Amino acid sequence: MTGAVIGVGATSIADRAKWRREQSERRTEVRRDLYAAYLAAVARTWNDIRAVVIDSTEPWPERARQAEVAYRNGGVYELRYQLAITAPPEIVALSDKTMKGMRDLVQQLIAGRRYDTWAELKSECRPWFDAFDAMRAGMRRDLDPSALPTPDDQSGPR
Numbered sequence: 545m546t547g548a549v550i551g552v553g554a555t556s557i558a559d560r561a562k563w564r565r566e567q568s569e570r571r572t573e574v575r576r577d578l579y580a581a582y583l584a585a586v587a588r589t590w591n592d593i594r595a596v597v598i599d600s601t602e603p604w605p606e607r608a609r610q611a612e613v614a615y616r617n618g619g620v621y622e623l624r625y626q627l628a629i630t631a632p633p634e635i636v637a638l639s640d641k642t643m644k645g646m647r648d649l650v651q652q653l654i655a656g657r658r659y660d661t662w663a664e665l666k667s668e669c670r671p672w673f674d675a676f677d678a679m680r681a682g683m684r685r686d687l688d689p690s691a692l693p694t695p696d697d698q699s700g701p702r
Contacts, residue, residue: 589618645672
């Protein structure tokens with residue numbers, strides 16, 4: 545009888561440990577998918593904004609309108625809310641800074657700000673590029689605390 549109780553107890557403990565491990569793996573998978581979606585949305589939105597600001601031949605009021613549409617349709621804003629309930633606070637804060645940097649850029653364009661060169665635009669966006677780099681590195685550490693930084697972790701959005 546004692547052996548049976550010990551056996552049932554050991555099995556229960558092992559099952560509980562397995563369940564916890566599986567839950568942890570599921571949470572990590574959810575965060576990985578969300579982080580990838582957010583990073584992709586930022587990159588896509590940024591590329592669309594950069595293209596209309598620097599590469600477009602449209603007149604400036606139209607460029608600003610297209611940048612606004614790119615920001616609105618890029619998915620960054622919506623995914624940021626998902627991050628807010630899933631990610632650690634430091635990643636949420638950096639995602640806010642990234643999103644707000646893009647939003648502020650679009651608002652400046654709408655207000656009449658113009659950029660004639662990539663260097664000028666890049667310099668103006670450096671603060672949120674840095675937040676993006678720190679966020680991406682933080683996401684890597686959150687998913688794998690032993691992850692080493694990549695050379696890309698200091699480059700900002702492209």
